[in-house]
Amino acid sequence: MTAPKLVAGNWKMNGRMVHLEEALGIATASAAAGDEVDVLLCPPATLLAPMASALTGSNTFVGGQDCHANQSGAHTGEVSAAMLVDAGASHVILGHSERRRDHHEGSADIAAKVQAAWSEGLVAILCIGETEAERDAGSTLTVLAEQLSASLPEGATPENTVIAYEPVWAIGTGRTPSVAQITEAHAAIRAHVPAGIRLLYGGSVTPQNAAAIFATDNVDGALVGGASLKAEDFTPIIDALKNA
Numbered sequence: 617m618t619a620p621k622l623v624a625g626n627w628k629m630n631g632r633m634v635h636l637e638e639a640l641g642i643a644t645a646s647a648a649a650g651d652e653v654d655v656l657l658c659p660p661a662t663l664l665a666p667m668a669s670a671l672t673g674s675n676t677f678v679g680g681q682d683c684h685a686n687q688s689g690a691h692t693g694e695v696s697a698a699m700l701v702d703a704g705a706s707h708v709i710l711g712h713s714e715r716r717r718d719h720h721e722g723s724a725d726i727a728a729k730v731q732a733a734w735s736e737g738l739v740a741i742l743c744i745g746e747t748e749a750e751r752d753a754g755s756t757l758t759v760l761a762e763q764l765s766a767s768l769p770e771g772a773t774p775e776n777t778v779i780a781y782e783p784v785w786a787i788g789t790g791r792t793p794s795v796a797q798i799t800e801a802h803a804a805i806r807a808h809v810p811a812g813i814r815l816l817y818g819g820s821v822t823p824q825n826a827a828a829i830f831a832t833d834n835v836d837g838a839l840v841g842g843a844s845l846k847a848e849d850f851t852p853i854i855d856a857l858k859n860a
């Protein structure tokens with residue numbers, strides 16, 4: 617059986633207790649979408665357990681935004697994969713460009729985190745993507761291949777891994793690649809990963825552009841930032857994926 621399409625919301629460092637109401641609204645849209653679409657919300661770590669609890673009985677998954685490569689130890693401020701599981705997470709975003717930028721994470725660090733996530737039974741959502749300078753230099757496909765081979769360990773399957781293509785220059789900018797550029801990148805990624813792994817596009821996905829992105833070859837869903845914070849914005853994106 618092929619896995620359902622997946623739309624994931626990355627709340628980044630946004631979301632307080634008061635915003636659980638938005639998660640409930642998103643769960644309503646997820647229930648209406650049924651089994652054809654998996655919906656996942658990745659709130660800040662502080663909101664994981666309350667969100668998982670609020671969504672009990674719904675078909676909306678909850679995930680983390682990062683985890684440490686170790687399962688416990690002297691790592692002040694860090695959260696392990698096992699702790700995410702305790703909080704109710706089923707997935708974890710790893711290698712996001714904001715972590716690479718703000719925390720100097722390299723591909724080897726990310727590969728270790730993927731292993732840690734797998735060992736706790738979490739689905740790893742591995743983010744890769746080129747900077748604008750890399751695209752301008754014509755090295756996009758080389759960068760994607762390098763990031764994949766260095767940060768995705770042996771053992772990836774459709775059950776334990778999702779890849780998110782997030783061009784760094786498209787994140788939070790309102791700029792998106794053309795359909796031709798997404799097609800080219802996703803075809804290249806598809807050729808590098810085991811069959812059946814879901815490929816998400818991320819970067820300035822909105823209710824307005826979602827349908828065109830979801831109609832693109834090898835796009836199995838999206839990783840959405842800003843437009844996942846409010847049910848009124850995320851719901852049409854969920855619907856667009858269901859109807860794709």
Ligand SMILES: O=C(CO)COP(=O)(O)O
Nearest residue numbers: 626787788819820841842
């Ligand atoms: O980084 C992203 C998701 O992980 C994308 O963010 P935006 O949708 O806000 O551009």
